Structure formats: structure tokens, C-alpha cells
Amino acid sequence: MSELLKRYTSADGCVDAWIEQESSIHLKSVSKFGDPVELTAKEARVLAENLNKLAELLDAMDE
Numbered sequence: 001m002s003e004l005l006k007r008y009t010s011a012d013g014c015v016d017a018w019i020e021q022e023s024s025i026h027l028k029s030v031s032k033f034g035d036p037v038e039l040t041a042k043e044a045r046v047l048a049e050n051l052n053k054l055a056e057l058l059d060a061m062d063e
Contacts, residue, residue, distance in 0.1 A: 006057065008050035015039075015047060017054060022061045025054050 007018040014037045016028045029037045039047065 006054070008047075008054065010043065010047070017047075017051060019054055019058055019061075022058070025051065025058060027051075 007016070009016045014029060014031050018026055020026045031037050
């Protein structure tokens with residue numbers, strides 16, 4: 001399976017989510033200055049959609 005299908009990275013690179021060892025989703029969210037990441041409503045929705053896609057992919061791996 002392509003690694004690109006198992007990973008989501010925001011356009012600015014501050015949010016990264018990926019499937020690890022086909023058993024869990026890892027999420028890292030830190031700005032380049034080490035501060036909490038601020039998301040607009042649109043960015044939050046995109047993140048949520050991509051987390052949902054990763055969760056569905058993880059479910060499919062369990063089958």
C-alpha cells in the first residue's frame with residue numbers, strides 16, 4: 001500500500017497524521033516555533049475529513 005495513502009500532512013506542514021504499524025493513527029501538531037497549531041474552521045474540517053479517511057483505511061486493514 002502506498003505510504004501517501006496512509007499519511008496526511010497539512011499544507012503548512014504543522015499537522016501530520018499517519019497510520020503506524022497498521023494498528024493506530026499517530027497525530028503530530030506543532031508549529032515551526034513550537035507553539036500550538038491554530039486552525040481555521042475550514043482547516044479543522046479538512047483535518048477531520050482526513051482523519052476519518054485514515055480511520056476507514058485502518059478499519060479496512062483489520063479485515
